[in-house]
Amino acid sequence: xxxxxxxxxxxxxxxxxxxxxxxxxxxxxxxxxxxxxxxxxxxxxxxxxxxxxxxxxxxxxxxxxxxxxxxxxxxxxxxxxxxxxxxxxxxxxxxxxxxxxxxxxxxxxxxxxxxxxxxxxxxxxxxxxxxxxxxxxxxxxxxxxxxxxxxxxxxxxxxxxxxxxxxxxxxxxxxxxxxxxxxxxxxxxxxxxxxxxx
Numbered sequence: 001x002x003x004x005x006x007x008x009x010x011x012x013x014x015x016x017x018x019x020x021x022x023x024x025x026x027x028x029x030x031x032x033x034x035x036x037x038x039x040x041x042x043x044x045x046x047x048x049x050x051x052x053x054x055x056x057x058x059x060x061x062x063x064x065x066x067x068x069x070x071x072x073x074x075x076x077x078x079x080x081x082x083x084x085x086x087x088x089x090x091x092x093x094x095x096x097x098x099x100x101x102x103x104x105x106x107x108x109x110x111x112x113x114x115x116x117x118x119x120x121x122x123x124x125x126x127x128x129x130x131x132x133x134x135x136x137x138x139x140x141x142x143x144x145x146x147x148x149x150x151x152x153x154x155x156x157x158x159x160x161x162x163x164x165x166x167x168x169x170x171x172x173x174x175x176x177x178x179x180x181x182x183x184x185x186x187x188x189x190x191x192x193x194x195x196x197x198x
Contacts, residue, residue: 012073033173035130035133035134035137036130036173036176036177036180038133039129039133039173039174039177039181040177040181042096042129043099043125043181043184044181044184044185046066046067046070046096046099046100046125047103047121047122047188047189048189048191048192048195049066049192050066050067050103051103051118051121051189051190051191051192051193052192052193052195052196053066054066054103054104054107054117054192055114055117055192055193055196056196058112060104060105060107061104062104063100063101063103063104063107064097064103064104066100067096067097067099067100071094071097095132095133095136096129098128098132099125099132100125102121102124102125102128103124103125105124106120106121106124107121114193117189118186118189118190119186121189122182122185122186122189122190123185123186125185125189126178126181126182126183126185127178127182128178129177129181130174130178130181131174131178133174133177134173134174
């Protein structure tokens with residue numbers, strides 16, 4: 001019972017974090033930096049919960065099921081916020097599913113090897129989620145249009161940074177998020193696996 005309760009608690013907290021992580025749409029001045037931070041936060045929350053669930057059941061496929069739980073919870077929560085006038089698109093939620101599928105694949109393909117799950121699965125999730133998140137960002141309403149429609153200043157004018165040169169590899173939020181996410185996700189995958197040995 002405690003294990004299943006923990007799964008629910010982690011999934012709910014993952015959902016709460018990822019709902020707020022969608023706010024990078026508003027931060028037009030800090031959009032790239034916010035995108036990196038929020039991509040990493042979503043990567044880590046997905047990894048720790050999915051690895052816990054996956055190693056707890058020992059059944060490949062449960063990581064994807066965990067991502068589906070996050071998706072449904074987020075749909076419900078975002079639906080409530082959307083009803084209150086908060087600008088959210090439902091298309092922003094299934095972003096975790098393909099990354100979770102890669103986690104399941106790493107576990108299944110290595111015959112349920114936990115160390116392979118931590119190393120390969122962690123790297124795959126860390127590198128894939130920022131990519132899916134950028135596709136996600138491209139498909140939602142235009143961030144500038146949204147920001148003007150729902151004014152929400154995040155910084156005083158004198159602190160507004162100069163717009164960065166976007167498009168170069170070293171200044172790419174996807175590359176930065178994927179690099180940092182790949183390293184950190186392995187640590188969180190190990191934590192998720194460790195939680196099953198309490």
